[in-house]
Amino acid sequence: MPTPDDIWQDADLPTRRLAGLALNPAAPLEVLLHLLAEAPLAVRMVLCRDRVLPPAVVDAVIAHPDHRTRSFFARNPHVDPAQRARLLEDPHWFVRAHLAQGPGLDYDGPPLPDEAIVYMLNTYDQEHLGGSFFRQFSPGLRRSMHTHPDPKVRAWGVGMEWTWLPADTQAALLTDPDDEVRSRAQRHLRGEDPVWVESVLPDRPCHGRTDALMHHALSRAVVDGVLTAPVGPQDRAMIAGNPTLPPDVVRLLAADPDPEVRAEIAGRTDLGPAERRALAADPVPDVRRAVARHPDLGPAQRQALATDPDPGVRLAVSVHPAWSEEERAAIDYAVPLDGLFLFRPGPLTPPDPEAVRRDALSGHPMLRRDAARVHTLPADLVARLAVDDDLGVRVLLAQNHPDAPAALLLRSFLEYTGHQRDRLLTRPDFPTDGLAVHADDEDPAVRALAARDPKVPPAAVERLTRDPDPAVRAAFARHPNLPPSRLAELLDDEELVHHAAANPALPAPAIRALVSTCAASADGE
DSSP, X not given: OOOHHHHHHTOOHHXXXXXXXXXXXXXXXXXXXXHHHHSOHHHHHHHHHSSOOOHHHXXXXXXXXXXXXXXXXXXXXXXXXXXXXXXXXXXXXXXXXXHHHTTOTTOOSOOOOHHHHHHHHHHSOGGGSOTXXXXXXXXXXXXXXXXXXXXXXXXXXXXXXXXXXXXXXXXXXXXXXXXXXXXXXXXXXXXXXXXXXXXXXXXXXXXXXXXXXXXXXXXXXXXXXXXXXXXXTTHHHHHHTOTTOOHHHHHHHHTOOOHHHHHHHHTOTTSOHHHHHHHHSSOHXXXXXXXXXXXXXXXXXXXXXXXXXXXXXXXXXXTOTTSOHHHHHTSOOOOOSSSOOOOOOOOSSOOOHHHXXXXXXXXXXXXHHHHHTOTTOOHHHHHHHTTOSXXXXXXXXXXXXXXXXXXXXXHHHXXXXXXXXXXXXXXXXXXXXXXXXXXXOSSHHHHHHGGGOTTOOHHHHHHHTTOSSHHHHHHHHTOTTSOXXXXXXXXXXXXXXXXXXXXXXXXXXXXXXXXXXXXXXXXHO
């Protein structure tokens, strides 16, 4: 079956023109319905997947005979999820699978209705409920899954942050009347039994071994085995942050030698093969960086790591909760500015408001970054962090807070060039007025911003449809101030026809004429 990319690559110029018309906000209802009924698959894909649709078109999509057309609508991120949920009982598994997958892993829009999720958990094949399915759960459902009256929902809820559930909730799940709920809860509980963990620990590097070493209760035998005969180069670093690590091993790993020292020791002739493997195995700063955040790190170890020769270790220990602000400020750390400042879904358990406020007011940028990710940050702290002198704090606030100021959204886009930069443009408060001043910026992504300004002069719009950057050309091909003569040219341009046909400056009669022309051309073939 062809992928969406395959479908688009196979589309010719008339088809791409029709696809642009399908996106045009000025397209009359009867045109959209005609395209849905008669146009090639590439046009239906764009129409059903890439825009908000009038109710009458939604009705027609739900009833469309082609399951691929319905499946495109099932993943549309622009429509009300309740509209997508109308496909809940679609007769074709392909449509149902796409509905469960939703718009994708980057989707952070409105969730599907709770009743739709419950229905899917009870009736859909398990193989269709992976991937990004969980991104469509409402926060309220996620928080209540562990006590939901439906056992299928409770069974899924067992895996949602088990370690953070209250003890009485865990106890209820362990004695749940439903076999699957009890079984899943008991599997999680076994992770807290070091004897069981030791009995099932894989003896080769794999995801299961990594998860166990980092998160499960470790017996002394497992710990000693990692220290003396690791099976993978990262074993020591994996256990370094494990909260069940014995205090003496925390102290040992906090003094893990430098790579040069370890290599020298490993070359000694009085060491056995296992000892040499253990000493030479790890990239050592990872071990000290991991243990630097351990809750059982003692004062002496913290002080030693605070003056560690590796800057990453000093940075890691500088955010340890045991420091006072004065002690933290005395550490020689450097905060990187080239990180990825991304959106992160809110946790099931709301953070402690006092702890969040303490982090937001801290002198340490990494702690302020943690606070900036909190979706429920109060207004006074939003105002404070919006003008923070750290780029990461500002961008994380812009990415995560629903009330991030418009000026902050624009500033963040101008200053941050990392992953999810474009996500800032999807925020409803991103400004439009005044963006024309960026039309000649060196950064093509910033030049393209000017296309969002309704007051860009027509001459500048026309010039920028010839910009060296394809994304800039595409953005300005859709601008309503594009002179009619240039717009007419672009409707026959192999590259930009799709974008030009979506230009809202096209009047309804012209749109109808273009649709008729394409239809006549197709009939002639």
